[in-house]
Amino acid sequence: MGKDFERALKHELQEKLAENDFAIELIPEFIGQGSKMAVEEAINKLIGYHRVDAVTGVLSNQVAMEIAEKFEKHHIPFLLNNIGEHVPNPRRFN
Secondary structure (H helix, E strand, O other): OOHHHHHHHHHHHHHHHHHHOOOOOOOOOOOOOOOHHHHHHHHHHHHHHOOOOOEEEEEOHHHHHHHHHHHHHHOOOEEEEEOOOOOOOHHHOO
């Protein structure tokens, strides 16, 4: 994720969660060009090893739609930052 996005996300989350005394930790995971295989490997690591509460990243809508079931299965929110090639069908995302 870009540094500006990371700073803004941290700022907003810390502001919203400060009253509940939660800490924010961002765990970056490199996905190269964002192929489905690279994204799935990263998600498996984030969910299985790091046991994250939410995932965000920049990737194509096509890959996002192909991996959406994984987030639904694990009940983990995914904040998609698409690369703008088309508007996805909202029914494909939970």
